[in-house]
Amino acid sequence: MADDYLMFHRPSLGPEEERAVVEVLRSGWITTGPRTKEFERVFAAYRGVAHAVGVNSCTAALHLALVALGIGPGDEVVTSPITFASTANVVVHTGAVPVFCDVQDDTLNMDPEALRRALTPRTRAVIAVHFAGHPCDMDEILSVAGERGAPVIEDAAHAVEAEYKGRPTGSLARAAAFSFYATKNITTGEGGMLVTDDDDLAQRAALLALHGISRDAWKRYGAEGYRHWDTVAAGYKYNMFDIQAAIGLEQLKKVGRFWASRKHLVERYDAGLAGLRGLRPLARRPYVTASYHLYPVRVTAAAGLSRDDFIAALNRRSIGVGVHFRPVHLHPFYREQFGFGPGLCPVAEEAGEQLVSLPLFPDMTDAEVDRVVGACREILAAGA
Numbered sequence: 001m002a003d004d005y006l007m008f009h010r011p012s013l014g015p016e017e018e019r020a021v022v023e024v025l026r027s028g029w030i031t032t033g034p035r036t037k038e039f040e041r042v043f044a045a046y047r048g049v050a051h052a053v054g055v056n057s058c059t060a061a062l063h064l065a066l067v068a069l070g071i072g073p074g075d076e077v078v079t080s081p082i083t084f085a086s087t088a089n090v091v092v093h094t095g096a097v098p099v100f101c102d103v104q105d106d107t108l109n110m111d112p113e114a115l116r117r118a119l120t121p122r123t124r125a126v127i128a129v130h131f132a133g134h135p136c137d138m139d140e141i142l143s144v145a146g147e148r149g150a151p152v153i154e155d156a157a158h159a160v161e162a163e164y165k166g167r168p169t170g171s172l173a174r175a176a177a178f179s180f181y182a183t184k185n186i187t188t189g190e191g192g193m194l195v196t197d198d199d200d201l202a203q204r205a206a207l208l209a210l211h212g213i214s215r216d217a218w219k220r221y222g223a224e225g226y227r228h229w230d231t232v233a234a235g236y237k238y239n240m241f242d243i244q245a246a247i248g249l250e251q252l253k254k255v256g257r258f259w260a261s262r263k264h265l266v267e268r269y270d271a272g273l274a275g276l277r278g279l280r281p282l283a284r285r286p287y288v289t290a291s292y293h294l295y296p297v298r299v300t301a302a303a304g305l306s307r308d309d310f311i312a313a314l315n316r317r318s319i320g321v322g323v324h325f326r327p328v329h330l331h332p333f334y335r336e337q338f339g340f341g342p343g344l345c346p347v348a349e350e351a352g353e354q355l356v357s358l359p360l361f362p363d364m365t366d367a368e369v370d371r372v373v374g375a376c377r378e379i380l381a382a383g384a
């Protein structure tokens with residue numbers, strides 16, 4: 001890698017996280033325990049929800065939400081295809097069938113009208129993905145899904161700080177899943193959180209997250225002495241552990257600073273790329289507070305080169321990028337297993353050919369944004 005290589009993302013971890021990890025290591029209790037319980041409590045308060053269940057990924061949180069809602073074979077779960085593989089994979093894991101509905105052209109979030117067309121008598125849940133950290137049009141989605149009695153789950157992997165009409169993500173639907181993966185807005189390396197106001201769902205998810213063994217089983221080697229435990233469900237090994245939670249607690253203290261920094265950088269991108277023919281940014285609705293997780297742009301026909309050539313040209317200039325996302329339904333597994341193909345979600349499919357995410361992370365400098373902007377302008381002017 002060249003010295004001046006600009007990474008697409010770099011996590012912001014400091015001495016606070018280092019100290020917190022060392023403290024856990026020295027405590028003698030490294031798995032699920034007091035730090036995890038504290039992170040759950042603080043995170044639930046942060047999102048204004050009654051319950052948070054710490055897990056080892058957002059994928060696990062999504063899967064648990066579906067299982068706890070009783071979704072299984074014969075059911076359908078609707079989501080949008082502009083998302084990460086796991087949003088749909090977890091549906092397959094339950095034995096249900098994933099159904100894809102198209103997205104809005106300007107935000108690439110689930111289109112409520114397309115959702116209406118995707119619903120069938122078998123629809124048992126809807127997973128709404130807050131793409132790039134911009135909340136979905138939840139009032140419309142909840143109303144359409146509600147007509148079928150289908151609960152909505154927020155895939156809030158990108159949206160830890162976001163708000164919709166003044167209300168925090170995580171509190172907008174039946175349950176929500178957050179990600180603390182290395183590239184997400186706050187990170188524990190790997191990790192996730194399931195949040196909900198539904199007492200039963202929370203209890204069931206917490207049970208299933210740790211093998212389905214009776215509650216508070218994490219205390220079974222604690223100071224209160226040995227206690228028998230029972231297996232009451234065939235659960236999973238999805239629990240968050242205290243090393244992760246210790247990092248998460250420190251990251252959560254910095255979440256506002258990280259957010260403000262990315263917002264500033266996004267505004268600098270907006271200004272720098274304004275009016276540039278061939279690059280189309282996403283829209284932001286006036287009634288949301290975005291979390292500014294990604295800076296996706298669309299390389300349109302006016303650019304005179306393909307998205308992939310545009311990426312290659314940025315890479316030649318030592319600039320790293322991501323692609324969020326090529327539509328899930330067009331990936332080989334989904335084509336082969338379910339017979340999905342082009343034409344199912346035309347808006348998502350067109351976007352999927354055009355999307356590229358420019359570098360964005362809290363410690364990025366103004367000069368680095370300017371360098372990316374300059375490269376974009378140069379590439380579009382030269383067509384290479």
Ligand SMILES: *Cc1c(COP(=O)(O)O)cnc(C)c1O
Pocket residue numbers: 056057058059060083084086087129155157158178179180181191192
């Ligand atoms: C990252 C991501 C996930 C999965 O998160 P993990 O914590 O890695 O399991 C789910 N949905 C979306 C939209 C994501 O970007």
